[in-house]
Amino acid sequence: MVNRGSSHYRASLTSRFLPRKASPYAITLYIISLFAFSVFIFLFNTRNILEEDEQKPNFSGEFQSTQIPEEELWDAPFSYGLQSCIKRTAKYKAAHGSDRYITVRSNGGLNQMRTGISDMVAVARIMNATLVVPQLDKRSFWKDSSTFSDIFDELHFIESLKRDVRIVKELPKNLEAVPRARKHFTSWSGVGYYEEMKQLWKEYQVIHVAKSDSRLANNNLPLDIQRLRCRALYHALRFSPPIESLGKKLVERLRTRGGRYIALHLRYEKDMLAFTGCTYGLTDAESEELRIMSLFLSYDSFPRETTNHWKVKEINSREQRIGGFCPLTPKEVGIFLRALGYPPSTFIYIAAGEIYGGNTRLLELMSYFPNIIFKEEIATKEELEAFTGHASQSAALDYIISRESDVFVPSYSGNMARTVEGHRRYLGHRKTINPDRKGLVKIFDKLETGQLKEGSSFSSLVRQMHENRQGAPRKRKGPMQGIKGRARFRTEESFYENPYPECICTSKGRSE
Structure with a gap:
């Protein structure tokens, strides 16, 4: 069944805009006008939709970010074509055996110990000493009983650095009971400082270093010493x-x-928040728990309250956060x-x-x-x-x-x-x-x-x-x-x- 009423309506509507015998030019003009009007309506509605979307509240789980290219x-x-380079300079001399020894107790967590050991490899080179495989920290916050060979490939460590420093697993038996110079080498020291420390060899055959972290300066060291630190950390200290x-x-x-x-x-983590004094977003009970913990927390062997470095005013959590320290x-x-x-x-x-x-x-x-x-x-x-x-x-x-x-x-x-x-x-x-x-x-x-x-x-x-x-x-x-x-x-x-x-x-x- 044909809906004649509808057809009649469309015909009458068209007749209002076009003459019964329309010219091709008029028909073309009509089509172009109709198309332009349709585009205008589409753009107008699209703008309204976008404006409405922008006014809607954004929730974290529904956040839509701009599409960023994968690369x-x-x-x-x-x-810029830069690559790793640890090549020794032409003046670098191979290490010789030495009857002077450095023993080390590495302090801190894994990476504090790793960088400290790399420093001590360089220090042994500067002081022309044999390095005894370091003892790892077992007394600090982590209380990890692991030995050097549990974490690192000990034989690889010794072998890969043999051109740089002589390294032995243990102190020779005949030197175990001899008096040792026990030193806390000054932090961030240069070659000149360790040249002065060679005076200790006149009285001692063994120097024991109580802490290994940050024993060397970051800058102004000879190129060969800096590259030795890289060889030690990135190659010799293999897990x-x-x-x-x-x-x-x-x-x-x-x-x-x-x-x-x-x-x-x-x-x-609990220890890090307590150590930095950062309590933003925590409950009152959690903040108090961390405050109490912070009084006794130190990453080395002693509680913060008995360590001079930490005898400071009570940490202000808000100031810490605003300063970017949390x-x-x-x-x-x-x-x-x-x-x-x-x-x-x-x-x-x-x-x-x-x-x-x-x-x-x-x-x-x-x-x-x-x-x-x-x-x-x-x-x-x-x-x-x-x-x-x-x-x-x-x-x-x-x-x-x-x-x-x-x-x-x-x-x-x-x-x-x-x-x-x-x-x-x-x-x-x-x-x-x-x-x-x-x-x-x-x-x-x-x-x-x-x-x-x-x-x-x-x-x-x-x-x-x-x-x-x-x-x-x-x-x-x-x-x-x-x-x-x-x-x-x-x-x-x-x-x-x-x-x-x-x-x-x-x-x-x-x-x-």
């Missing part, structure tokens, strides 16, 4: 075969799951990474200990990135059993996974963050995004008060802020302006955080 998210920064083997397996399993991944060093919270990390453009499907490996607040805090990050992975999810119980109770060995697995990641992001600038960043620079300036915590706190607070909203404008602000904080080549930073005396050395960028220019150069100076 911008994942590719390493342009390296033990069980650690290297499992670390490699875990990286492969991560790649099988998600392909590319971010390694997030999330320093939101680790980012899990929620802040989620906001940060989404603003940079990483999609919710991104796989993120958490290189850290137990997160303070447990699942409650972790869910704040997972609302942005559900694919959060811990080593316990990609390793079997049997594989991890050998590492139980050995914090440094477990940290070594995190180090390997972080070193090999497509992107490394530290939420706080601690020893591991600095050492991993330096290693990734040495390996070709792999992408390392170092959050501007001081700058981020300002805009996070504006989000909190409603002055800013998550969206494309916020994303652009965060990305612009971190444009030059992604691991691209740059020379190591010197001391802060206005700081005088030995205190200025503490403000210098660590040699192990950025070994450029001494250990990174053009292809002409490539490693041997």
Whole structure:
């Protein structure tokens, strides 16, 4: 059945606009006008829809960032042809056997010990001494009973440095009972200082060094000494075969799951929050627990209250946060990474200990990135059993996974963050995004008060802020302006955080 009424209506409507015998020119003009009017209606409605979307409140779990090209998210920064180089200079002489010995007690956690041992290799070279394989710290916060050979490949360490320093496993039996010079070598010292320390050989055959960390200056050392530090850290201090083997397996399993991944060093652990005095976002009960813990916490052998370095006024949590001295919270990390453009499907490996607040805090990050992975999810119980109770060995697995990641992001600038960043620079300036915590706190607070909203404008602000904080080549930073005396050395960028220019150069100076 034909709907004649409808046909009659369309015909009468058309007749209002066109004459019964319309010319081709009039028909063409009519069609063009109709098309232009349709385009106008489409654009007008589209603008209204966009304006309505912009006015809608943005929730963290629904945040839509501007689409960022894959290469911008994942590719390493342009390296200008720079590569690792540790070649010895023409004047470098091979090490000879020495009947003078240096024994060392390395202090701190895994990476504090690693960089300290590398320093002591260089010190032994300067002082023309035989280095006894260092003893690892068993008395500090971590209370790890691991020996040197549990964590490192001891034979490889000795053999790979034989041209530089003579290294032995133990002090000769005939020297075990002789008097030793027990020294706390001055921090950040140069070659001249250790040349003076050679005077000790006149009275002693053995020098015992009580602490190994930060024994050498970051800058103004001979090129051969700086490159020796790199050979020691990046080549000689290889992890033990069980650690290297499992670390490699875990990286492969991560790649099988998600392909590319971010390694997030999330320093939101109880000890770190207590140590820094950072309580933002915590309950009153949690803040009080951390305050009490902070009075007795020291990463070395003694509680903070009995250590001169920590006899300071009570830490002001708000001032710490505003100054950028606090680790980012899990929620802040989620906001940060989404603003940079990483999609919710991104796989993120958490290189850290137990997160303070447990699942409650972790869910704040997972609302942005559900694919959060811990080593316990990609390793079997049997594989991890050998590492139980050995914090440094477990940290070594995190180090390997972080070193090999497509992107490394530290939420706080601690020893591991600095050492991993330096290693990734040495390996070709792999992408390392170092959050501007001081700058981020300002805009996070504006989000909190409603002055800013998550969206494309916020994303652009965060990305612009971190444009030059992604691991691209740059020379190591010197001391802060206005700081005088030995205190200025503490403000210098660590040699192990950025070994450029001494250990990174053009292809002409490539490693041997």
